[in-house]
Amino acid sequence: MKKNSLLLSAKGFFIAACLSFNMLAYAQKTADISTISEKTLNSILEKNRTYYTQGKVADYIPELGKMDANAVAFSVVENNGKIVNVGDVHKKFTMQSISKIIALMIAVTEKGEANVFDKMGYFGTDRPFNHFSNLETTGKPLNPMMNAGAILTTSLISGEGEKPFLKILEMVRYITKDPTIDYSKSVYESEKSTGHRNRGMFYLMKNNGLISGNEDQLDNYFKQCSIELTTEDLAKIGYFFANQCVRFDGDATYKNPDIAKLVESQMLIAGMYEFSGEYARTVGLPSKSGVGGGITVSVPGKMGIGVFSPALDKHGNSLVGYRMILDLVKQYNLSVF
Secondary structure, three states, X not given: OHHHHHHHHHHHHHHHHHHHHHHHHHHHHOOOHHHOOHHHHHHHHHHHHHHHHHOEEOOOOOOHHHOOOOOOEEEEEOOOOOEEEEEOOOOOEEOHHHHHHHHHHHHHHHHOHHHHHOXXXXXXXXXXXXXXXXXXXXOOOOOOOOHHHHHHXXXXXXXXXXXXXHHXXXXXXXXXXXXXXXXXXXXXXXXXXXXXXHHHHHHHHHHOOOOOOOOHHHHHHHHHHOEEEOHHHHHHHHHHHHOOOOOOOOOOOOOOHHHHHHHHHHHHHHOOHHHHHHHHHHOOOOEXXXXXXXXXXXXXXXXXXXXXXXXXXXXXXXXXXXXXXXHHHHHHOOOOO
């Protein structure tokens, strides 16, 4: 009995020692992010700038094809509200799929997570963002980050006409603390006139009983994708979800740890489309890209990152943006893994 007690004590000491070591290792893992400066970001930006030549600006939406492929910007919002910007930081671009995380937050806040995810899955995917996935079989979108799930998510936001879109726009304005943010009418019209694939998804879901409204709901989706902002705004959005839905200036009006975890988890498993698995291995942070060339990144409990470069890889993610994020993550050991 005494021998067993000694063995248990030794085992307990060993486990405690291992836990202490792991906690110490984790605490030491992340470098001091307060040392991030314009010089830091500019060095990373210039190192990766030329990767745009390996990508292609999205032109399936004609207005997006007009973007300058050379444009690049990099922003960080630290946990003390400090903002660091480099590159074409005043250049505006459309949110596109990044708007999906805002719509998800609003829909879940209004309807509850169970009601929203009763109509779609939590799954990742190996399919492109505009794939019909299993709409033809199970009738439900795989997740709220693919177009089908995002269209459904926006349709679940309460209100008639463009009210759901206006809620998304107002939330973006709140998070960024910029009441002047609006949507591009020309991009919206371009998306609406060429969005036949999205229209097909909309009517498949309507046929399956998931959507009961009319095309006003689809118009709201096209409008939310057309919201224009900057990389600083993306960094503020990344910060917001990284810090339990608390704004970069400390405003906790919408503080909600559960919704922040939900949104971040979807960003991690599906935010970079079919590249999400590899991205989780290399970057290891909740991120959401858009075909406008932006990527927003949440470093849980620490900071938000925003990048912009419109030349995309075959998955629809910014080539230069990904490279800049990867270098910053490596330099400061930011991965959650």
